[in-house]
Amino acid sequence: MSVLTPARGPQAIFRINPVAKLxxxxxxxxxxxxTIDWVSASVALACEFVLFCWAGLSLKTFxxxxxxxxxxxxxxxxxxxxxxxxxxxxxxxxxxxxVTEGSLELAIATTLRxxxxxxxxxxxxxxxxxxDLADGLAQVVRLPARFVLGGLAGLRLVGxxxxxxxxxxxxxxARGIADRGALRRLLSQAFALLVLSIRRGSKLxxxxxxxxxxxxxxxxxxxxxxxxxxxxxxxxxxxxxxxxSVGVSVATGSWNFVLT
Amino acid sequence: MTPAxxxxxxxxxxxxxxxxxxxxxxxxxxVDGLDLRIEPGERVLLLxxxxxxxxxxxxxxxxxxxxxxxxxxxxQLLVNGAEPTAARGQAGxxxxxxxxxxxxxxxxxxxxxxxxxxxxxREEIWRRVHDALDMVGLDLxxxxxxxxxxxxxxxxxxxxxxxxxxPGLLLLDEPTANLDPAGVLDVRDSVARVLEHSEATFIVIExxxxxxxxxxxxxxxxxxxxxxxxxxxxxxxLSLQGDRLAAAxxxxxxxxxxxxxxxxxxxxxxxxxxxxGSEPLLRTPGLAIARTRTDxxxxxxxxxxxxGTALALTGPNxxxxxxxALTLAGLLKPAGGAVLAGPxxxxxxxxxxxxxxxxxxxxxxxxxxxxxxxxxxxxxxxxELAVGPRALxxxxxxxxxxxxxxxxxxxxxxxxxxNPFTLSGGEKRRLSVGTVLAxxxxxxxxxxxxxxxxxxxxxEIVALLDELLREGTAVVAVSHDxxxxxxxxxxxxxxxxxxxxxxxxxxxxxx
Numbered sequence: 001m002s003v004l005t006p007a008r009g010p011q012a013i014f015r016i017n018p019v020a021k022l023x024x025x026x027x028x029x030x031x032x033x034x035t036i037d038w039v040s041a042s043v044a045l046a047c048e049f050v051l052f053c054w055a056g057l058s059l060k061t062f063x064x065x066x067x068x069x070x071x072x073x074x075x076x077x078x079x080x081x082x083x084x085x086x087x088x089x090x091x092x093x094x095x096x097x098x099v100t101e102g103s104l105e106l107a108i109a110t111t112l113r114x115x116x117x118x119x120x121x122x123x124x125x126x127x128x129x130x131x132d133l134a135d136g137l138a139q140v141v142r143l144p145a146r147f148v149l150g151g152l153a154g155l156r157l158v159g160x161x162x163x164x165x166x167x168x169x170x171x172x173x174a175r176g177i178a179d180r181g182a183l184r185r186l187l188s189q190a191f192a193l194l195v196l197s198i199r200r201g202s203k204l205x206x207x208x209x210x211x212x213x214x215x216x217x218x219x220x221x222x223x224x225x226x227x228x229x230x231x232x233x234x235x236x237x238x239x240x241x242x243x244x245s246v247g248v249s250v251a252t253g254s255w256n257f258v259l260t
Numbered sequence: 261m262t263p264a265x266x267x268x269x270x271x272x273x274x275x276x277x278x279x280x281x282x283x284x285x286x287x288x289x290x291v292d293g294l295d296l297r298i299e300p301g302e303r304v305l306l307l308x309x310x311x312x313x314x315x316x317x318x319x320x321x322x323x324x325x326x327x328x329x330x331x332x333x334x335x336q337l338l339v340n341g342a343e344p345t346a347a348r349g350q351a352g353x354x355x356x357x358x359x360x361x362x363x364x365x366x367x368x369x370x371x372x373x374x375x376x377x378x379x380x381x382r383e384e385i386w387r388r389v390h391d392a393l394d395m396v397g398l399d400l401x402x403x404x405x406x407x408x409x410x411x412x413x414x415x416x417x418x419x420x421x422x423x424x425x426x427p428g429l430l431l432l433d434e435p436t437a438n439l440d441p442a443g444v445l446d447v448r449d450s451v452a453r454v455l456e457h458s459e460a461t462f463i464v465i466e467x468x469x470x471x472x473x474x475x476x477x478x479x480x481x482x483x484x485x486x487x488x489x490x491x492x493x494x495x496x497x498l499s500l501q502g503d504r505l506a507a508a509x510x511x512x513x514x515x516x517x518x519x520x521x522x523x524x525x526x527x528x529x530x531x532x533x534x535x536x537g538s539e540p541l542l543r544t545p546g547l548a549i550a551r552t553r554t555d556x557x558x559x560x561x562x563x564x565x566x567x568g569t570a571l572a573l574t575g576p577n578x579x580x581x582x583x584x585a586l587t588l589a590g591l592l593k594p595a596g597g598a599v600l601a602g603p604x605x606x607x608x609x610x611x612x613x614x615x616x617x618x619x620x621x622x623x624x625x626x627x628x629x630x631x632x633x634x635x636x637x638x639x640x641x642x643x644e645l646a647v648g649p650r651a652l653x654x655x656x657x658x659x660x661x662x663x664x665x666x667x668x669x670x671x672x673x674x675x676x677x678x679n680p681f682t683l684s685g686g687e688k689r690r691l692s693v694g695t696v697l698a699x700x701x702x703x704x705x706x707x708x709x710x711x712x713x714x715x716x717x718x719x720e721i722v723a724l725l726d727e728l729l730r731e732g733t734a735v736v737a738v739s740h741d742x743x744x745x746x747x748x749x750x751x752x753x754x755x756x757x758x759x760x761x762x763x764x765x766x767x768x769x770x771x
């Protein structure tokens with residue numbers, strides 16, 4: 001199993017068109033970044049946790065995949081707490097550090113917001129197969145096939161780049177230039193990887209062309225990508241969560257539009 | 261299998277009239293003055309010295325040479341009476357590098373890719389996908405990840421992708437050059453099965469003639485100076501032009517490599533040390549190797565490497581030959597046991613090569629990687645060769661002298677100012693050996709030094725290594741190439757991939 005061919009499970013979540021997952025995530029994120037308050041984020045997060053139960057992930061996978069979000073959110077929160085806009089009562093002050101009532105509130109809001117946007121994004125995308133996403137983007141969203149398929153094929157090269165990088169590293173030790181100047185070596189190695197990847201890319205382009213890619217014919221699709229009931233349902237769920245959190249936030253008077 | 265389906269396509273004709281192609285930015289024409297006629301259904305082996313424009317012709321027939329910005333065309337080249345670019349999918353092209361021909365992540369999707377581009381209806385696509393996979397003998401589920409395929413399987417997958425397009429002209433550009441012997445046979449057999457059931461016109465480029473000889477009924481030899489050098493029935497062309505072809509780097513069956521390696525004295529304890537039965541340069545008590553920390557490949561490897569002798573590491577794909585070579589070379593850490601350098605090799609440094617500084621490796625163990633491009637770090641051939649001596653802080657004049665010497669020895673002097681990445685395959689290989697020779701290591705470790713090389717480069721590499729062995733350098737080489745092992749290997753270490761590996765001792769082969 002790899003990123004390119006993730007496991008496919010029996011749950012409905014695996015069969016939902018990735019475009020719907022993308023839309024639901026963008027919708028939720030788009031609404032939640034309009035305000036910085038802890039109420040809207042908490043409401044969204046609460047709803048999400050209920051929905052995660054149907055996400056098709058075991059608790060272990062969930063914990064493992066979302067770990068970066070769990071680390072990023074409190075880190076961002078802590079930074080806001082220490083250096084955020086000072087307002088209200090000052091709790092603690094040391095040099096540039098200013099922990100105040102305002103920064104504490106802001107910190108909590110920030111942490112919750114990152115969780116509320118980050119967790120569903122990760123959860124939905126863990127079950128996305130890049131091939132299905134490309135099919136969806138081309139057939140449902142109608143992005144240009146050239147662009148979408150080029151990107152998809154290029155994605156496969158990433159694995160080869162990792163092998164190249166390892167070989168480049170060993171080769172530099174063998175060439176006697178791995179003792180000094182770590183930074184300079186890293187840069188030159190990165191450049192070498194760039195050269196190799198361009199060559200791999202152009203070879204791949206030739207192979208694709210040899211298979212008729214870019215032929216002046218209307219392309220057909222071997223795998224149908226459909227957008228039906230369950231896709232609309234998922235987008236609807238995203239919208240519902242977004243609206244509910246905004247509604248509660250406005251009703252409790254804590255709506256805090258970012259641009260004011 | 262449905263042979264009828266593949267046979268439903270009739271072969272395409274090929275006509276060239278004074279055809280030539282010049283790549284953008286080049287002064288010379290890659291192909292020029294070509295007059296040629298290939299009838300529908302003919303099976304052609306295309307030969308010629310490297311640089312004769314064989315690949316250019318095949319790319320042109322497949323319609324992938326590109327437009328005016330890629331180069332300039334003169335004369336006429338027609339497939340079925342039309343410009344090749346006008347009828348995409350009429351010609352199917354299989355290329356050399358297995359890795360760069362896999363396009364999608366799953367087997368079925370990858371085969372379907374070409375059909376999709378040609379606008380084939382969905383139900384028909386999947387029918388063709390099944391047919392094509394049957395035809396090439398890839399018995400795998402459609403959802404099988406393409407990243408898990410071996411080189412030979414990847415080539416057969418690419419062939420299936422080409423077949424699914426139902427081309428009237430099947431073009432193969434050295435399809436087996438990067439494969440191990442088992443992979444070569446698999447691909448060859450797949451192609452044989454396809455040809456049996458197809459009327460498609462077939463053109464293959466390959467310098468190892470024996471692989472395809474029985475499948476073709478015509479051999480065309482391109483002249484590096486332009487035009488056609490020889491054209492006719494395989495037996496006639498090969499017997500009449502044999503010498504010329506061999507000189508141009510073609511492996512003509514029944515002629516061997518044309519290189520005689522005289523018997524070397526292979527006393528493990530060479531004269532270079534006074535102590536009788538002297539110590540080996542390198543030994544590996546209880547060595548275990550691993551690609552990553554936990555992924556053990558082989559254990560209990562007890563090897564010795566002696567000055568002036570060649571050790572060949574052989575075995576199937578994935579048995580760990582490269583891993584073993586890199587471990588012996590002091591680049592990968594042993595997963596168990598140890599790699600120990602004798603005092604002669606260590607020369608005052610630590611006994612374990614993996615603990616040496618990068619600079620200390622230069623005069624002790626030189627490694628030539630399978631892909632030369634991985635080890636290039638400079639902008640010109642000259643600078644590339646100077647990297648090692650410079651890292652040793654040698655004085656300027658000494659570096660220049662040594663670099664000139666290596667340039668000459670490897671016949672790269674006319675390319676001294678060229679960028680290493682722009683060299684041909686054979687030149688790149690010679691340069692990668694040269695970069696290592698520049699610092700005169702006592703032990704040379706090479707990973708597949710003759711992979712995909714034509715006969716000319718092959719002879720040069722074998723002759724050079726033979727010379728170095730006579731001078732007392734030790735050589736460890738990973739190789740699938742039985743000719744190479746027979747020509748140089750004093751001893752062969754066969755990694756089986758599963759059971760305990762063993763050393764086969766053998767005398768130096770002289771023919």
